[in-house]
Amino acid sequence: DTAVSQTPKYLVTQMGNDKSIKCEQNLGHDTMYWYKQDSKKFLKIMFSYNNKELIINETVPNRFSPKSPDKAHLNLHINSLELGDSAVYFCASRSGGSDEQFFGPGTRLTVL
């Protein structure tokens, strides 16, 4: 039983394409996050949703658009992909009464 799952695990695509990454958590958490890990392993938050409402929106190009259809899902859509978007994207979730975030296995995006 995977707590936080992401699909796909690997994504290779051409510049200019549009792609989506999906995240699902079965922990009953009400807050979900997207983080980006660059080639130097540096991790930075991108977005957070609480009960389907956007609560954190860091300085991210508007080509990135998160969507939360329900509390258990937080998807990330990326338009007009650029070389610099190549990274590992991690989804995480947290219960409202806890300070611990649970991370998914990551999606490695490679833009050619």
Next chain:
Amino acid sequence: AQSVTQLGSHVSVSEGALVLLRCNYSSSVPPYLFWYVQYPNQGLQLLLKYTSAATLVKGINGFEAEFKKSETSFHLTKPSAHMSDAAEYFCAAFSGGYNKLIFGAGTRLAVHP
């Protein structure tokens, strides 16, 4: 703004030796602090956390960390390294009201026989 600094991007120890990974935070108010481990091609796993209770925190896999307010530090230690400890380690702190994690740059731990 909150920031987390990890001194040493690479640390190499012998199996059985002491592991010491350094983390310093910048904040006028002691934040919640975390250590995460990332094994190759995997996600992040929580090792331990400090949430203003005991200053010496014990985590999984024999790791522990001590919160020192006077030094604004939260260094991670393990008395005896094991080959399976080889991984990337991240120190992180909460920032803001929505539990936004601010990560350090990470320290890669190598363990050699």
